[in-house]
Amino acid sequence: MSTPFYVSPQQAMADRAEYARKGIARGRSLVVLQYADGIVFVGENPSRALHKFSEIYDRIGFAAAGKYNEYENLRIGGVRYADLRGYTYDRDDVTARGLANVYAQTLGTIFSSAGEKPYEVELVVAEVGETPEGDQIYRLPHDGSIVDEHGSVAVGGNAEQISGFLDQRHQDGMSLSEALKLAVQALSRDTNGSEREIPAERLEVAVLDRTRPQQRKFKRITGRQLSRLLTAEGQAATSEAESEAVSDETPSDESEE
Amino acid sequence: MEANTRSTGRLPAAFLTPGSSSFMDFLSEHQPEMLPGNRQLPTVQGVVEAPHGTTIVAVTFPGGVVLAGDRRATMGNVIAQRDIEKVFPADEYSAVGIAGTAGLAVEMVKLFQLELEHFEKVEGAQLSLEGKANRLSTMIRSNLGMAMQGLAVVPLFAGFDVDREKGRIFSYDVTGGRSEEHGFAATGSGSVFARGAMKKLFRDDLSEEQATTLVVQALYDAADDDSATGGPDVARRIFPIVTVITEDGFRRLSDDESSEIARRILARRLEQPDGPRADLL
Numbered sequence: 001m002s003t004p005f006y007v008s009p010q011q012a013m014a015d016r017a018e019y020a021r022k023g024i025a026r027g028r029s030l031v032v033l034q035y036a037d038g039i040v041f042v043g044e045n046p047s048r049a050l051h052k053f054s055e056i057y058d059r060i061g062f063a064a065a066g067k068y069n070e071y072e073n074l075r076i077g078g079v080r081y082a083d084l085r086g087y088t089y090d091r092d093d094v095t096a097r098g099l100a101n102v103y104a105q106t107l108g109t110i111f112s113s114a115g116e117k118p119y120e121v122e123l124v125v126a127e128v129g130e131t132p133e134g135d136q137i138y139r140l141p142h143d144g145s146i147v148d149e150h151g152s153v154a155v156g157g158n159a160e161q162i163s164g165f166l167d168q169r170h171q172d173g174m175s176l177s178e179a180l181k182l183a184v185q186a187l188s189r190d191t192n193g194s195e196r197e198i199p200a201e202r203l204e205v206a207v208l209d210r211t212r213p214q215q216r217k218f219k220r221i222t223g224r225q226l227s228r229l230l231t232a233e234g235q236a237a238t239s240e241a242e243s244e245a246v247s248d249e250t251p252s253d254e255s256e257e
Numbered sequence: 258m259e260a261n262t263r264s265t266g267r268l269p270a271a272f273l274t275p276g277s278s279s280f281m282d283f284l285s286e287h288q289p290e291m292l293p294g295n296r297q298l299p300t301v302q303g304v305v306e307a308p309h310g311t312t313i314v315a316v317t318f319p320g321g322v323v324l325a326g327d328r329r330a331t332m333g334n335v336i337a338q339r340d341i342e343k344v345f346p347a348d349e350y351s352a353v354g355i356a357g358t359a360g361l362a363v364e365m366v367k368l369f370q371l372e373l374e375h376f377e378k379v380e381g382a383q384l385s386l387e388g389k390a391n392r393l394s395t396m397i398r399s400n401l402g403m404a405m406q407g408l409a410v411v412p413l414f415a416g417f418d419v420d421r422e423k424g425r426i427f428s429y430d431v432t433g434g435r436s437e438e439h440g441f442a443a444t445g446s447g448s449v450f451a452r453g454a455m456k457k458l459f460r461d462d463l464s465e466e467q468a469t470t471l472v473v474q475a476l477y478d479a480a481d482d483d484s485a486t487g488g489p490d491v492a493r494r495i496f497p498i499v500t501v502i503t504e505d506g507f508r509r510l511s512d513d514e515s516s517e518i519a520r521r522i523l524a525r526r527l528e529q530p531d532g533p534r535a536d537l538l
Contacts, residue, residue, distance in 0.1 A: 055378050077272035079378050080283055087280075087371055088291070105266035106273075216374075 016111060016118045020142035023120025024066040029156030030124075030204075031163075031186055032063055032149075033170060034135050035179035038128045038209045038217065042183035043156075045204035053206040055218035057082040057094045059128050061208045065156035066121035066142075074103060074123065091215070096127030100138040100146055108144020118142055122155040128208035128217050132172065154186070162186045177232040180205065184230065200227045280375035281368065281396075293364055294399025298406065305408060308337035310362060312447035312479045312486040313344065313354035315415045315426045316455065317440060318468040321503035322424025324415040325472040326354045327447070327480060328495050329487030339487065344498045346507040348373040351389055351416030352500050356445030358408040365396055365410055372396075386418040390427040390435055398433030413444045417502045424502060441471075447479030447486035454478035457535040469499050469510065473518045474532060489519035 007015075030043030030052055041053040041063050053063045056078050064071035081102055082094045103123055111118045123140040139147040139155060147153075152170040154162035165186045174182070184203065188195050205221040212219065221229065271287040281292065289295045308330040315324045326343040329336060337359075344354040345366045353369060355362035372392055377383050384392070393414050400410055414427040426438040441459050443451040454475040463471065473489075476497050480488035489496050496519045499510040510518075526532060 049381075051381065054381070073273050073275065074268075076275070076379055077268045079375065080272045080280075080287075081268060083280055083371055083375050083378075084284070084288070087367070102266065102268055106268045109267045 012114075013112075017143060020111070020118040020120050024122050024142060024155075025157040027065045027067075027156050029154055029158045029162055029187060030063055030065055031152060031154045031166060031183045032124045032126055032137055033152045033166070033174075033179045033183055034132060034137070034150075034172070035174045035176050036132065037176065037211045038207055039126045039135055039137065040176060040179050040183065041124075041126075041204075041206045042180060042187065043204050044187055044198055044202055046202050052204055053220075055216065056099065056125070057086065058091060058216050059208065060094065060096050060099060061126050061128075061206065061218050063124040063126070063155070064121055065159075067119070070119045071121045071123065074106070074119075074121065077106070078103065078125075096125050096136045096138060100125045100140060103140050104144045104146045106144075107140060107142060111143045122159075124149075124153060124155055126208060128210045130210065158189070161189065165189060176207065177229045180229050200230055278376045278379040279392075280372050281392075283375075292399070293361065293368065294396075294402070298402055305406065306332055307408065308332050308341075308359040309485070310341060310343045310356050310359045310445065312443065312445040312451055312476060312483065313356050313413045314443045314448075314451045314455065314472045314475045314479075315354070315413055315438070315441065316459065316463070316468045316471050316475075317424040317426060318463040318465055319461075320424070321417055321465060321468075321501060322415045322426060323465070323468045323472050323499065323501050324352045324354050324413065324426075325469075325476060325497050325499040327476050327487045327497055328490070329485065330359050331485045334484075336487075339490065339493065340495045342498055344500050344509075345370070346500070346509070347389065347414070347416070348377070348383065349506045350383070350419060350502060351386065351414065352502055352507055353393065354413045354415070354444070355410060356412070356448075357410040358403070361400065361403060361408055362410040362412065365400070365412070369393055369396060383419075385420065386416045386425060389416065390414055390437075393427075394429065394433045394435045396433075397429050397431070401432060404431045411444050413442060415502060417504060417506075419504070422504065441475075443475065443479075445486070447476075447483035450482045451475040451479040454532070458533065465501060465503070469501065469515075470518055470522070472499060473497055473515070473522055477519075477522055477526070478532060489516075489523060491520070491523065 028044045032041050043052045045052050054075055056062045062075055062078060078099055086094045107119055110116045119142055125138045127136045129135045137149040137153055139149050139153050152166040169182055188198050190196060205226055207219055208217045209219055284292050310330050313326040324344055328340050330338040330341040347353045347370055353366055409431045411429055411431060418425050426442045427435055428438050428442045429435055441455040458471050477488055480486040496515045499515045501508050
């Protein structure tokens with residue numbers, strides 16, 4: 001009989017964390033920022049069909065960096081959780097805090113269970129409130145912890161550097177166009193400090209817009225509207241783009257009931 | 258709650274299993290008892306007394322479709338509710354109007370709305386209008402047990418088909434049988450009278466405004482001859498619910514707009530109680 005090879009628990013956990021972190025670092029970074037009328041999600045994504053951001057519920061959005069199949073699984077799990085909860089109780093009873101808790105438990109259990117490979121994902125769950133003070137942003141690292149974030153958050157490969165950059169420059173009450181430009185600026189910074197250009201076609205942008213008349217506040221920003229926001233100068237151009245945001249076609253329903 | 262009762266609090270395996278984009282399929286695997294169709298029915302004889310919704314009408318016009326319903330719910334010979342709402346948006350491009358047992362119908366609509374929304378969120382795309390109509394068919398069929406005890410739900414489904422760029426209407430029977438209606442359709446106890454009225458008034462080239470007037474005329478005629486259908490209630494300010502679906506999406510006429518239509522019709526009917534006359538030949 002052979003003696004089992006001893007690995008200290010500290011070492012085992014450190015190895016698993018290292019494994020997950022490396023996996024996440026391979027993915028591109030994404031940022032989530034508060035702006036005056038809501039929360040904006042910005043990331044570099046060459047794919048038009050595979051999204052990094054998506055709608056979970058009326059006021060709740062989801063962003064993920066890391067391994068696609070794993071976060072897609074968690075995303076669908078979250079949609080099912082939210083829809084079931086809203087069906088059982090009421091639409092108002094679905095909250096980002098509840099969802100973040102369930103995600104944290106899920107990631108935490110998987111991370112510490114020896115039988116499962118840790119998930120190589122980092123999630124952001126955001127809920128837009130009636131006012132900027134009511135906005136909630138939660139960051140969920142691979143190990144099941146929850147970080148309550150304010151203002152701006154970055155996840156993915158280059159996250160530390162990007163969030164450092166954002167923390168210095170992000171302000172409360174920025175317009176959508178300002179926040180978007182800041183986000184793109186942050187994402188364009190490479191690990192070695194140099195800057196590169198990210199064309200609008202490679203950006204994935206979505207907002208949770210509290211001024212949307214519909215019950216569902218999540219909306220993707222694409223095409224002409226995106227390029228207009230990226231080039232907008234000053235306040236006048238911004239408000240024009242924002243009025244466009246309300247009238248544009250979107251996946252939603254129940255404008256009134 | 259469903260996810261939190263587990264010892265670890267993590268999402269149960271069913272939540273993370275890749276598979277169907279249908280919320281109903283998910284429910285039937287995870288919590289089948291929550292699906293309306295899976296309930297055990299007590300084996301009692303006789304009819305259960307429950308509020309019933311009555312007349313729903315729909316009319317297509319070039320560029321869209323109008324779906325409208327009266328506001329009355331009845332229980333036997335009693336008016337159970339005067340201001341019930343029986344027309345709901347299903348999603349951005351479709352709406353559903355319900356006739357039959359009100360409680361079950363409202364639950365069915367809630368599940369149907371969720372089914373469409375869930376699919377849209379998971380898949381990132383909307384179901385086709387046919388697909389939506391078929392989902393509703395499945396839901397009605399699963400209610401057959403209740404229907405046989407007198408608790409039937411018979412909806413009318415209308416939507417704007419973004420692929421074909423026109424408004425379409427689907428009617429159903431209690432067994433879930435679905436048929437597409439061309440021009441106009443009605444369901445519920447007053448539907449016979451409403452259909453008669455629409456048959457005489459319908460034309461292919463109605464404007465949106467004329468179409469909304471037509472549905473209120475039809476509901477007026479239904480209320481005229483069917484005691485379970487409510488007419489416009491001027492004293493209580495209760496007017497039919499009128500919804501319009503075009504390429505711009507779903508829109509419900511405000512109370513002011515629908516009361517304006519109803520009042521104009523009412524004014525004309527004071528002179529001509531049977532409503533507009535169609536040509537003999």
